Amino acid sequence: MSGNRNADDDNPSAASSRRHADNMPYVHKVGVPPKQNLLKEFKFTFKETFFHDDPLRPFKDQSISRKLLLGIQAVFPILEWGRRYKLSLFKGDLIAGLTIASLCIPQDIGYARLANLDPQFGLYSSFIPPLIYAIMGSSRDIAIGPVAVVSLLLGSMLQDEIDPKNKLEYQRLAFTATFFAGVTQFALGFFRLGFLIDFLSHAAIVGFMAGAAITISLQQLKGLLGIKTFTKKTDLVSVMRSVWTNVHHGWNWETIVIGVSFLAFLLLAKYIGKKKKKLFWIAAIAPLISVIISTFFVYITHAEKKGVQIVNHIEKGINPSSLHEIHFTGSYAATGFRIGVVAGMIGLTEAVAIGRTFAAMKDYHLDGNKEMVALGTMNVIGSMTSCYVATGSFSRSAVNYMAGCNTAVSNIVMSCVVFLTLEVITPLFKYTPNAILASIIISAVVGLFDYEAMILIFKIDKFDFVACMGAFFGVVFASVEIGLLIAVAISFAKILLQVTRPRTAVLGKIPRTTVYRNIHQYPEATKVPGVLIVRVDSAIYFSNSNYIRERILRLLADEEEGLKENNLPRIQYLVVEMSPVTDIDTSGIHALEDLYKGLQKRDIQLVLANPGQAVLDKLHASDFANTIGEDKIFLTVGDAVMTLAPKMEP
Template sequence: MSGNRIVDEDIASAASSRRHADNVPYVHKVGVPPKQSLFKEFKFTFKETFFHDDPLRPFKHQSISRKFLLGIQAVFPILEWGRRYKLSMFKGDLIAGLTIASLCIPQDIAYAKLANLDPQFGLYSSFVPPLIYAIMGTSRDIAIGPVAVMSLLLGSMLQEEIDPKHKLEYQSLAFTATFFAGVTQFVLGFFRLGFLIDYLSHAAIIGFMAGAAITISLQQLKGLLGIKNFTKKTDLVSVMRSVWTNLHHGWNWETIVIGVAFLAFLFLAKYMGKKKKKFFWVAAIAPLISVIISTFFVYITHAEKKGVQIVKHIEKGINPSSLHKIHFTGSYVATGFRIGAVTGLIGLTEAVAIGRTFAAMKDYHLDGNKEMVALGTMNVIGSMTSCFVTTGGFARTAVNCMAGCNTAVSNIVMSCVVILTLEVITPLFKYTPNAILSSIIISAVVGLFDYEAMILIFKIDKFDFVACIGAFFGVVFVSVEIGLLIAVALSIAKILLQVTRPPTAVLGKIPRTTVYRSIQQYPEATKVPGVLIVRVDSAIYFSNSNYIKERVLRLLDDEEEGLKENNQPRIQYLIVEMSAVTDIDTSGIHALEDLYKSLRKRDVQLVLANPGQKVLDKLHTSDFANTIGDDKIFLSVGDAVKTLAPNMEP
């Protein structure tokens, strides 16, 4: 065996010496990939689409009892990390839980009003859902509860169907929408369809959130100015018209003084928290301090008798059952499903984005599909216990993280504080002025207007900026739903534009190398005389095959015109560099065939360089490889130029 290897090496060495002696360039042969069965190809595609993270890997080579235990832990992650939980970790979780509770209690009351629901429903929503999430969620940092954007979205969509004055019917539809929001989230997670939320681009989300921040703030002018008769519409024009018409008789100066003074205090506290990270707790407890001080001030001065609107009454006690209020039949089922699906998707987008951000900061794995199942389960159970749609909020999650949380136990601590509030403290909120709630909401949503991100988007990608600004104006000038629709439509439009109009580039050789790069990106790159090299930067499908063929022919026409004007040799070879062509379909094959026929009429030879395995397999299966000839398919552009035009290479 050893002797045979020595002989083979000698033969190869001799062949190499002859090539050098004859000055014949060595060209790597492009191998034909083995043919895969239809079942294997489908299995691979299905696995990469839905199970790319190989969720069954931990179960391999395990006993039945171990598999059962791992299955239970997969559904309830608390059983896994709970075994490693130490008493030393509880200190951080306790402090974080108490801190986010001080932030969430006033926010929950405010967000309930934003959703046109009674204040206690906000507190209910920070009791049951966080407990469910703590058991089933995989994030250590997310703080669960109502958030401004979803509260506004839910409230604006519900009031289009039912007047909030009809409380029982309104609440029933709210719980129905929450139920279907949970079902939507659960189904997406269970069937591993989480990739669908990625169709809402980051730029569109930035614009949508910024528009929502403006809309939410405008809605709070009612409470901040003490206006009683206020428009139910959310667009800028309607709100400003309502504010202006109430200028002389609708505004209450005592309310304005309270609202503006505490709004300034909240902004100052937030500024201190951002300026010095160690003072983050100041911004966290500022809303609760504002509620306590303003409530005491109204109580001792009886400001409610002077027109200052107050909360009045918050029902005492833990969450009552609301299962009987959910519409499972009737005309409101479809409406509840529509509203729930929209709010559920927005909730998923926000929670997954927040979870991934903080998981990356702390370097741990976040299972997106498990997150969706956890969020869906908590909203389904929440809908049956008088809760409206909840998710992970960025502000309270950031506070939770900075307060030193170690696990989801901080959510459990927060829930315990909320239940204590519901059982004991709620009567003390009777004299809380609505102006304070409006101030808390405004101070909370200002951070959603990320102008720095919008400027960066403008600098990086102009079409992304169009999607961003389109979603923003849609929310501000029309409605939250229209803004969301514009965000989704522009995100999909961008995908379609990129798929149907993929980029191409003319390549040239970098001096003193064998590397070929775009002549636009590298001005020093020189073209090979008699050869046009075009790189296609996309898969070739039915949606773009005709465009790619026509684009390549236009590049050839432009090149030949320039050569003719300068009396230079015509193009003899057209090399298509296919390293970026990840796949090709039947229409793509037909487009290459048409390109080949067009080039033959011009006496130009078509050459392919570096096609991938999947593309090469389809080229051979369709017999196109035989049509152009196996000797016209090369491993690289350099090999093609050396073989076909050795004397023309610059």
């Protein structure tokens, strides 16, 4: 009941007999926590914020040599799982690696064009980065390479700074942005700041991805229809205007036949693979089959002479060094940093989400911070070897998973196939029609438009749906950057709204129990005469303390008005249920003090129920507990009502 000692504390039997005599249940006391050491409290808070997963636990009670080995394995996980690798595992990794390679090669060529880069740069980005990730990454299922959303984002932001026709400078800025994307990802992981990417809500990501899917598909109309002059803008209105102004003279019917036919084939293969999981390989190899057939068809018919646009030339050979091309100083360095941070964060969000999804499906632990370090390192090294931003691809990772991958060796196998492609096969892609690449990209991004997730978001949370639609329409009708900005802004707005305007509830007693619940959720719950019980469903901080105080007073005023109209007894006690209040700051304490003073003037007593340790510490440190009286702080609402009822005026 209170924190003060009395004679019953030293004589339990006497207390027990008195309770039996009075026929009154025992009222538990609220424990007064011991005063916390400031240094220990700071260390605990710091640890829970940045090292909640206790990464140093494996190093405890180990010899120096063992700690060194564990440290190296932590940086390079391949040294840990590689020692246990068996030939029996290689079969699954080999099949998975070959399967995702057949999918990634045509996709890489298309995604590079999406980023306004020559086709070989897409292949470069599926050679070096997957090797680095296989050494440093901890996911068994992620397939690394360029992805559609990041390619579009990078391309649209880069072309705002430099015309893609100025190839050398454009490529240099792309490598610079990739370098800073890697630095951003590495820094977030190294300093254990990965929680920052969680500020982009799931709803905003769903909307952003859906908008990006439509924008990417619209961009492919240039290749699908054979249009030579096309807008550089990505919004729906500009793209459709560009399409219709070319309808009489810009469209090429041979290109349309090729593109639409193979798009239908790819979508059918995708549908079959989705309906029958065992036939996933059909969807995986369909893009490569499309490239082979269409390239052969164009070659034997010389369709390029009839206006069918083709790839023409892909640079042969593996990644050349690009270290000397990165802008480390000057205005382009700042521009590259700005673009790189945005691209890096989006790539990180996609990769971590994919990694967590498949880790949960296979029931193994994925260290998010290690993933960020691995992704950052591969992009930094990639920027020095003519790669642009690479990350985890959902479509390839899904194929990798369904093909039976066991470890990151599947990435190594894929990388080896890409190496052979760069060294031997690239000349064969000369006659590949652009329409096929457009079809492959459209079929790949269809899955990004998750309408089922949108419907679920609408059912669960209308504000989340607003965030989803805001990001979606921002991407579709403005630009990828604007859509991303809207997604981030709405995500933060939701956080601020929840923090500054927390929920409160009036509680009533559930019949035949001592349980008190929200009267709106449980209509059968009855209010206690003379007592108003209010629950605050949030920590009380400077951002919401005044609102909470005013909200409680409004609830009190409404209750008193209703009692007056019905000639019922007035409110004598205001009980604040504080179990959901996880923390309180100075402003929160001042708000409680103001509430207490306001209630005193109205001859109403303030009572607190079940404050947590962190809150109770601060109530005692501020002396507020003594101000209201320690006998006004109870363990439960039931204890408070049971104790206060006999004291109420008739």
